Amino acid sequence: MIAPDREEITRILSLGDWLCDVRIILILADDDKETMVKAHTLRPRYVTCMDCDVIDVVTVFKRMVGLYDSM
Secondary structure (H helix, E strand, O other), X not given: OEEOOHHHHHHHHOOHHHHOOOOOEEEEOOOOHXXXXXXXXXXXXXXXXXXXXXXXXXXXXXXXXXXXXXX
């Protein structure tokens, strides 16, 4: 999921109950402390910012897919 601004993270947080059993990767607009605290309430598998290295997201995604394939 991508939250390009703080308003979007608020909208995503409103889906919290529906996302509780979903493994998500969350890409945020910034790494502001308040934004990070909000993001972690969703219990994502991985949290990063838009300006961070995309290879980390790809690596986490591949591992997540590998876990599902082995089930």
